[in-house]
Each structure stands twice: as C-alpha cells, then as structure tokens.
Amino acid sequence: MAGFRKVPAPTLESVAARAGVSRATAGRILSGKAGRGENSKAVHEAAAELGYVANYAARSLMTRRSDAVAFVVSEPEESVFLDPFFATVLRGVHEGVAARERQLTFIIVSSEHDRHRLQQFIVGGHLDGLMFGAFHGADSLPDAVRALGIPVVQCGRPHEADDDLAFVDADNVGGGRAAAGYLLDRRAFVVHVAGPADMTPAQDRRAGFDLELAGRGLTATQDRTVHAPFTVQGGREATEVLLDRHPQLDGVVAASDAMAVGAIQALTARGRRVPEDVGVVGFDDVPLAEAAQPPLTTVRQPIRQMGREVADLLLDQIDGRSGPRHVLLPTTLRVRGSA
C-alpha cells in the first residue's frame, strides 16, 4: 500500500500572500470582522482559489472553543443504540447541533475508567458543552462536569431538584393524568403498570396516575400500581401480579408502549380481550405502538423535538444567550384500538 499523507492544507499566510495583504487583514476579512475594505474581494478570491479553511486547532488554541458538543449516555453500552427512545432523541439532537454548525460527539460512559476519561477529555478542551441522557438513579456525572465550568443540559428531569441544571422533559405528570382520566371515564377499575421506581419518567407518570385518581376521590390506591422494567416482559409480569391482586380490573395504564404490549400479552393469556374486556393505554408512541395488535392508544411525547430542545438549550448557554433553563414539552393522548 502507498501509505498516506495528509495533503498540506492552505494557511492564512498563503491566502494573505496571494491577496497581497497581511495575515491579520486576511484573517479579519475572512472572519467578517472587516467590513468593506479595498482588499476584501482579493482576499475572498484568494481563499476560494486555495480552498482555504482555517485550521481548527490553531483557532481553538486562541478562542478556547472547540465548537464540539457531546451527547453522553451512562447506560450500559448494550441498550443505548437499539432503544428507539434514544435513537429518536439523538435524531433531534443531531438536527439541532447541525443547524448551528457545531459538531456532535457521542460518548458512552459505562465504567469508572470511562468517567475518568471523559473528565480528561473535557479538561483537555475538547468540548464546549455536554448533554446527558441517562435516567437511572441519581447520577453525579452531570454535576461533576458542571464543576469543571462547562455548560450541561440534561435530557429528562434530574433526580434532585436543582434550578441550575438545565433540562428538557416531556410533561409526564400530565400524560399520566390524561391516560388515567381517559380510562376512568370509561372503565370501572383502573390499574397502573409503572416503570422502574428509580427513574424520573416512571415516577412522574405514576404521580399523574395517582393525582387523577385522587382528583376523583379514589384514595388508598397504592396497591393498584406495580413497578417493573420498561420492557415487554416487565409489562407482562407486572400485569400478572395485578390480575392476581385485582381480578376485576378492566383498565391498564402502562408506563411505556413496550409495557403495554406485555400487558396485552398477559391479559390475552388469561382470556381477557383487549379492548373489549380491558382497555390498555401505553406511553411514548414509538413505532411499536402503531404496529401492535391491537394498535395502542397511547400518550405521545414529542421525542425528536425533545432532542432539538436539548441541543438548543445547550447551544444557547454556550453562546451566552439567556433563555429558559427548563423546558417541559406537552404530551398528548393518541387514541387507537387498545382502549
């Protein structure tokens, strides 16, 4: 093989020489800091002819900017890429970052070593800001990063209330209420298949469910809720528990679409028809919801837009624009066949 060598890129020096001006002048004109000088045209032409692009390392050394931001996930590597929620968030994030001409880097932190490397990476000046997309438990990483003095936005409400930590989330409480309300208007005994108790979206959806029941005078309903992982299997097993506990149930609010599919499996296995005997409402409105049999009535959260907002919030901070620190996007009930 021939071996490779980077083609030497043209420098500001060479552009200046070709245009017959100083390096400083060429630099100012190309960065738009010199309005309408005599030399403007000559410099632009020289740059175009040479295919000049500023060397980013040199620029970064002066400006202390990298023009790169990272999306960090601290889930175990396995799940991230195949999770349709993250996949869609990422789409929005990419869109928002690209629209403002920054570079998106992708980082997975799954070990102590990874955490350490990320810190090194930041101290080294690689990143202007970070977005975090983890939901499990309380994570100290966002705070640790903020202590380094760089902007951070969290995707999803953080565990501890912290007015300084910017975040974007869907209105999970409202969504939980809407789902519960829809079923309570139509069914006699409604239960909740909740997500993991240590994840804020699960907590908020459950809070919405509880709120709606309480609003209708239903109290002491804790035994109507069972927590489980956000998966088909989790939904199936939680529903089995609830069926044993409340054989009369005829409405299920599931905390995710996958869980709703599991709930339908469990119900069907016990001879209950959906939606004839039991109404089931999902949450998220991922592709699975439409593909399910029957198609899922579900609470839609605008996942892609959440990604965009995360990117925008971060970039606003980096650029020193003031704006909201917390964004809560509305959720909406989509009625299909399952309830």
Add this chain to the structure above:
Amino acid sequence: MAGFRKVPAPTLESVAARAGVSRATAGRILSGKAGRGENSKAVHEAAAELGYVANYAARSLMTRRSDAVAFVVSEPEESVFLDPFFATVLRGVHEGVAARERQLTFIIVSSEHDRHRLQQFIVGGHLDGLMFGAFHGADSLPDAVRALGIPVVQCGRPHEADDDLAFVDADNVGGGRAAAGYLLDRRAFVVHVAGPADMTPAQDRRAGFDLELAGRGLTATQDRTVHAPFTVQGGREATEVLLDRHPQLDGVVAASDAMAVGAIQALTARGRRVPEDVGVVGFDDVPLAEAAQPPLTTVRQPIRQMGREVADLLLDQIDGRSGPRHVLLPTTLRVRGSA
C-alpha cells in the same frame, strides 16, 4: 443564572514550575519519551496534584493529529438511527474506537451543503480518518475524502472494485448460497425475494442464490427473483409477485429479516402455511428474526463485529500499521422455525 466560565486548565508550564524542571522535560516525561530520569517522579506528582491534561488544541497543532474519527452515513437522516443494522454496527464501531482511545464523531450527510461542510471540516484538520456506512448506489464521497489524503474505510463492499479503498463486509455471497442450498435440499421450487438492485449486499446475496442454483444445474432462473426495498412491505409485495408468477413455489430466500416477515405475511394471506407449505429463510439475524412468528431461520451476519473491524482497520491505517485492506466476515445459517 451565574453565567459560566471555563475553569482555567493547568498547563505544562505550571507542572514544570511545580516540579522544578523545564517545560520540555516535563513534556517528555509525561509523554513517556524520557525513561527513568531523576525528575520523573516529581513531574508525575506535580501533574497529578494539578490535574494536568494536555491541551488538545495545542498538541494537535504540533502533531497534526486530532485523535478523532468519524462515522459518516449518507442516507437520509430519518432512517439511520432507527435501523437496527446501523445501530449494531455503530455499537461495534464505538467499542473499537473507544478501545484505542480515540473519539468518535457522528456525521450525517444528506445534502450538497452537508458534503461541503464535511470537506471543510476535514481540511480544517478535525479528523484523522473516516468510516463510511452507506450502501445505496455508487457514492463518490469516500473517494473525494481519500483525495484529501486521509484514511477511509467503507462499511460494506463498494460498488466499483477498488483495491485501494479498504472495506469490511459480511460474506453475503456465501450467505446467499447457504440459504438457497438449505432450501433446495428440502423443497422443490425455491424463489428469491431480493433487496434493492443498486445495493451491494442485495447484489451479493442474489449472486449467492444464483450460484447455488446454477451449481445444481438450474439455469435460466432469473424469473425466480424479484427486487424490492429491504422492508416488510417490500418483502410482502415481492412475494405476491412471485406467487402470481410461480404458484408452485415452496421455498423463499429473503434478502433480509424484515423482508422475510413480509414474505410470511403474503404467504399467510394466500392461505400458505409457514413452514408446513412454504419454507422461508431470512438474512441478518436482527432481533426481529427471533421475535417473528414463526421465529425466522436466517443467515446471521456478525454485525457488531463488522463495526469493530471497521474501526480497527481505520485505526491501523492511521497508526501506519500495515494489515489487510479488505475483511470479509463469515455468515452462518441459524435454523429456527420458518424453514
């Protein structure tokens, strides 16, 4: 809000001062270019106490390295993140890149403007190498990038034979043969639901199918193949065409698992049972294959490992190690319930 300011990072200068040596010496010791000097310990301690990390922009300016590589997809943005194939490739790529301490950047090129920006980005020195993950049609982008003098690896066989362009692929020809052979051993009339004619994996799988038929003395079998998109719908529609054309068919080699699911839908709709009346073999072995009803007999390609190999091949080029330029990973038949 308080506004933010980057915490000034410690410099080599400050480490040197604290250790009582020159900047040059400190730099050499920290980069391992000075073996066992008197000062070694003092410098390491000073660096640890200060939390020193080399400023990457300054380093990059000298070394002409960015220590970052990019995975580039030129599909329209929509499909990439949700495609389980790319999701899994990306997992492997991330793993391989992280293992060698580089940074992975993710780039989507969906317009002329995006292409231009990518070129700028490269000329600006942001990237040490690129991986391409597009399959549709002949794409000039990898060549354009290589012309800039930086290493490139393609994920999947490129359209034009080009010994200089490194690539990683699964043995699609072998997989196509295996699928056809398996069915031909058991069935009387086997057809092929092929992928898009302009995509190399589809071409190679079909070539394997044709080869196997020819090897058994079956000629003039072009009318046993119909091309369609790599989707459930594509598989369904192609199968309908084949059923009209060859009502006697009793074996289907599908070019993807999604297509196999579509084939099963079409067959079932026409009253054929799978696998009793017709055997169906998929390709890829994505999660869908196991979840399908019946579970798919399919040709497995080691997708994640492909990602790893792509990363390794690229990093080997960047590091100047010589090695294979083309890697073909074996495919294996997984027998489940559909054939």
Add this chain to the structure above:
DNA sequence: CTGAAAGCGCTTACAG
C-alpha cells in the same frame, strides 16, 4: 537526560 528556542496557524489588542 536536560534546557533554551523555534514554530505549529491562528486571533487580537496595540498603534497608526
């Protein structure tokens, strides 16, 4: 092994 010095390519006060 060590230090003084040059230089990577850019941006930015400082004078004019």
Add this chain to the structure above:
DNA sequence: CTGAAAGCGCTTACAG
C-alpha cells in the same frame, strides 16, 4: 481599515 507583534500551549530538533 491595516500591519507588526505578541501569544495561545504544546512538541521537537538542536546543543550540551
């Protein structure tokens, strides 16, 4: 608006 000059933080021949 323009130019000469300093400086960002590092690496790396060059002498010793």
